Amino acid sequence: MADLDRLAAGHGIVRSYHALDGTLTRAPDEAVRALLKVLGVDPETGQPPPVPADWPPPPEAPQxxxxxxxxxxxxxxxWGITCQLYGLRSGRNWGIGDFEDLARLGEMAARKGADFLGVNPLHALFLAEPQKASPFSPSDRSFLNPLYIAVDQVEGFIPGHDLDETALNALNEAVLVDYTAVSEHKLRVLRNIHRRGAGPSRSAFDAFVEASGEPLRRYALFEAVSLEMAGRGYGAGWMSWPEPFRDPAGEAVAEFARDHADEVEFQMWLQWLADRQLGTAARRLREAGMRIGLYLDLAVGTAPDGAATWSDRSLTVVGAEIGAPPDMFNPAGQSWGLAPLSPSGIAAGGFAPVRRSYQSILRHAGALRIDHAMSLYRLFWIPAGFPAGAGAYVLYPMADMLRVLAEVSQASRALIIGEDLGVVPEGFRHEMDRANLLGYRIFYFERDPNGFVPPERWQRSALACVGSHDTTTLAAWWTGSDIQLRLEIGLFDEAAAQKERETRRREKDQAIAALHRCGMHEAGEAFDETVAAGIHRLVAMAPARLVAAQMEDLLGLTEQPNVPGTVDTHPNWRRKLPVTIEELEEVPTLRAVLEGLSRERPRAP
Incomplete structure (x- = not known):
């Protein structure tokens, strides 16, 4: 092993790895040197620690x-339902789905036999730039997005005084969520309620603040400074702020906190409202009969300039972003624009920050999906200034990470699902299974050389679904409209689109044959509720412990929430459902799919 290889290995950098197609890839020397510098190691003078003979160590869960x-x-x-909370429509919300909508959708699903309701990550984003709408690029994963607060459910709300009917109608009629307008409207009314001093007793809020401690105060302070800086023409993220405001422990920030105490308290009050309403929604789902209840989602990282990195610089790494190596879907690799957690930083903190993150998100959840579960073992780091494909994997202390996760899971009585798609290290899924960490299986990907894998051969320890927020919807897959969309927005050229159409034709024939083998002979070429119910029943027949149906598929929609690889060419994280919650039970596709799921997986008395 060359000196650079030994130095990299000694600091947890795995520079050679197998890609999705099985080929062995090696990170370039320049990228490895840059990552060593990010880790605080001089690549020219650094002395490598001893490297084990079996390097890199295999994934391993503690016994x-x-x-x-x-x-x-x-x-x-x-079985259960998943939805994008922002996209829910109702006769009462304010242009974006909210926690009251979540409760009402869950109560409807529970009546149909569902045991859980899953949602997109609810993490705090940037109130100063609400158009930064990706729920997977949070400012801080330990806090909630206040835009999901149901303002009409806040004590002290005065409809005739606080409501702007004209603005509200415009927000509700829009096809896409107008995050900027929603934010302006909601925050104006919430500020008025806060100023009036209305709402439940002060003691309940004070107790929440005391229990949440310094992390809440710093998050609220970040939001207050962020709004002020954005108003002065700077960005919402701290890396664009004047130098004195980049240090949360500095005198400039302390003076700001004294001068803006009301705004800091307002931001803490928003978190209290959000936490309270989410807890109420979770309780209503359980009371409606769901045995699991609320199923939340944990993003794999945080924005590099958000509240989490500003509040505690030791926990995240500046100078690198996480992503994915090149594969057949993304030949240039992917950079997700997220800051990686520091392996040494979380270990030095006794894994308390990781524990706190799990505890905060599992306060009200019966299940948790961990985005990119391989992050428990390794993450693909891309040094700043390098192309996405020029990164390398950096190892994490998996045994300790899993031990903390298991302890919090047991204490919260919440099951854990790990999204294990993409490049999965050898042995990782075995360790997941050993730790009761359910895998994630998608119908489109469960294939072998003979076609779709029969449902009886699917994994038992998993959540199975037709598709996810990052894949095409079933209706678009069946009709091929997703191929046309990718052609129109530049992800495919005509040759690639035609090749994909030919592949899809074969896959669709195989899917129809699979339905016929399972006795669903009425399924044909056209997409309808029979096909939708049949494919979902096919997935539900699998031994997988959990099955999830996403709202877009329940409504037969062709538009997916997010198209990976796009920024401005597709309205990612903005689409609303075309029908309100009050109208859902009248949709034929939804009725057919839910009836089929309930018959295949009846809820035990």
């Missing part, structure tokens, strides 16, 4: 780390 698994899922199965 005593087991995530919570409800008794009814030891042998049984369940």
């Amino acid at each position: 005593d780390a087991a995530c919570y698994l409800p008794e009814f899922l030891q042998e049984g199965r369940a």
